[in-house]
């Protein structure tokens with residue numbers, strides 16, 4: 555059981571059908587079990603992990619992020635390409651657009667956020683000046699340009715606890731703080747990948763304007779529909795990025 559790359563599929567990205575000779579595995583880690591499908595993609599060994607489970611049954615605050623990232627580390631993954639459905643705080647990031655996020659604001663409340671809780675692993679303070687791996691982001695950007703896939707480069711992902719959507723006041727605050735998009739899952743995933751010394755990048759798909767910016771109440775159905783209509787762009791981008 556081995557893979558070099560992993561794709562972590564967020565909301566609307568559950569289908570490992572793009573992998574050839576795919577096999578499902580359950581991986582034991584010190585933090586619990588994780589589920590991956592491992593196969594060949596663009597000639598390389600790739601692990602696919604649906605973040606919310608294959609049937610979207612795990613809520614954002616209940617995801618076992620440590621088991622997921624440790625499992626990928628155990629099977630040899632060096633680069634993780636993650637997708638994320640996000641709401642937009644900015645007029646210019648429209649539903650259906652792609653954004654390569656390069657920083658985050660952590661508004662989560664109840665999640666284990668580190669592999670290092672003290673003895674016996676010790677206490678570790680990692681540097682996050684390049685939270686989402688710059689080298690992997692550049693590679694994705696160059697791939698998108700070569701394939702004619704439109705993507706914005708750079709933005710701040712505000713990670714909320716969920717599973718509820720935000721209030722208008724929260725959204726006003728996140729805008730003032732310099733956020734670009736809002737989602738519920740990038741933290742602690744990106745942090746744990748960094749602690750594991752893996753290259754990790756997120757391609758965010760804008761699925762809606764955030765609460766108070768949008769003219770209508772937000773629903774999960776809106777998020778899923780926008781994702782479904784545009785997910786092919788992410789598949790293509792990841793395929794070519796792994797192939798190059």
Ligand code: HPA
Nearest residue numbers: 639640641736737738764
């Ligand atoms: N807020 C939080 N998470 C989200 C949103 C949103 O507006 N859209 C998709 N995921």
